Amino acid sequence: MGCIYPIGGGKGGSGKSFITANLGVLFASLGNRVVLLDLDLGGSNLHTLLGLTNPRSGLHDFLNKTVSDLDDTVVETLIPNLFIISSVRCSMEIANLFYVQKMKIIKAIQGLPYDCILLDLGAGTNYNTLDFFLASNEGLFVVTPEPTSIENTFRFIRAVYLRKLKQILREKDFSDVLRELASHSKNGVMGSPSSVIEAVSQRDRAKGELLLDRLGEFELKFVLNQFRKHTDVKLGDKIERVCNKHFYSRFKFLDNISYDERVHDSIFSKEVYIVKYPYTPTAAALQNIVNKIVSNGSQPELKRSVVL
C-alpha cells in the first residue's frame, strides 16, 4: 500500500482541489505512480483542474457494481504517471453516502496499488469527510490566512479527534464508558474531545492513555494558501506552535503558498497551474512542500528524484 494523503481543511474555496492537482503532478514527476481521488462528493471538479471534461469511468462504476475493483475506475490524465478517480458522474444524491458504501470505498482506497494516493476532500465536517480523512494516519490541511478559514480548520481538527475517539471507544469495547458519557451529555451529544478523554481517564487511567496514544499517531501537516503580502509571515509557525501545544498530535507547517492571479488563468485554460507556470513563487512553494513531504523520512516508499 502506498502512502495516503487526505487533503482537507474545513472551509470551502481554500484551494484543496488546486493543491491536490498540483501536488499530484509534482509527485508524479518524481517517478511515483500517483492517483488522485475526488471525494468532494456532490461538488467534484478535480477532473476540470486536470483538463479532463468528462472522465469515462469513475467512482460511480464502483458504487453501482459495474466493476468490483476500484483500480478499474482509474482514468489516465495528460500527465505521465498521474491518474484520477473522479466522482463527477455519481448520482445527485451521492453527497449522502450510505455507511456501508463509505466503508467499502475506504477499504478499497487502502488496497489501491499506487505509490501515492491523494484524497481531495470536501468542505465541512460531515461524517463522510471525517471518515475519509481518517483513512490514513497522515493528512494535509489547506488553510487560508483568514479568520473564517482558521476557525473552520480548528473546528475540523476537533471534529476529526472526536470521530476518532468514538471509533476507538467502539473498537476497543469501551461501551460502558460510552453509555455513561452519553447519559451525562445533553441529548446524547458528546462534548469536546478533551472532555471525552478526561472522562475516560477519570474512570480508567490506562484507557485514557490508550486514547492519547492513538491520537498521538496522527501526523498532520498544513499549508497556508493564497498567502498575500502584509500577512504575518510567522503566522504558520504560530499556528503550528499553538496546535502542538494544545492538541495531542504532531503538527507541521510546510509553507506559505503566495496568492497568484495566474491560478485563475490556469483554471480557465484547463491546464494544471504547475505545468503552465512552473517558475513562479507559487510554483516554488508547491515544489518545496513536495520536497518536505518526501524528505520527511516517514514515507520511504516515495521516490525522491526523477526516474527516467
Add this chain to the structure above:
Amino acid sequence: MKRLEELTYFEILEIPVHASSFEIREAYREALSIYSEDSLSTYAFFDEDERKRVLDKIEEAYATLVDEKRRAEYERRLVLQGRIDSSLLKEKEPKKPIPIFQVGQSKSREAFVNRIRQKVKASSQDEGRKTILDKDQLAGEDLKRFREAIGLSLEEVFELTRINVSILKAIEGDLYEALPAMIYLKSFIKSYAQVLALDPESTLQAYLKGFPSGSTAF
C-alpha cells in the same frame, strides 16, 4: 486540548529552563501576540473563559520567571517535585570568552605561566640539558626534541613567549626561508631557550653556529 495546569512556566512560554531574562521577555511578547484576543493564529481556538485562563497563566509565568527571587523559589519547587532535572539549571552562568590556546583549568594567566614553569622544572631533563649545552652546534630539530621530552606543546611556548606558532615551527623545522630577520630571531631563540630552562646566551651561540651562512636571514 491538553491541560494547561500540567505545563511548567517554562513550557508555557516555550523557553529552556536556563533561559536568560532577555529570552523570557521575548517569549512573553511572542506568547501575547499568539494568544491575545485579536490574534489571527488562535482565532476561534478558545472561548472567552479559556483564553482568559491561558492569558492569566502566561502572565503568571512571566511575573514569576522575570523576578529572580521568585524564579529561584519556583525552580527549587520543580526540582523537588522531580519535574525538571537540577543539572539543567546550571547553564545559567553567562559564558566568558576564553583565550584560544588556554587549555588548562586555571583562569588567570599567572597561574597558567606558573603551571608551565612547574612542568619544565618537574620534567627532570638535566641529562638532556647537559647534552644540549655540550653540543657545539644546535639545530631547530634539537630544540624540538628537547621541548617534546619536557612535554611542552608549541601553544604553551606561545603563551609564555608570545612568539607566533608559525615562527616556532619554522625554527624547529629549520625552515630558514620562513624565519624572521636576524635581529628578531636572536631574541626569539633566547626567549625560547629561557622557557626550556637552558642558558639563553650559550644556546643562541650554538644555534648560530649551525646556521647556514648563505641564509636570507643574515
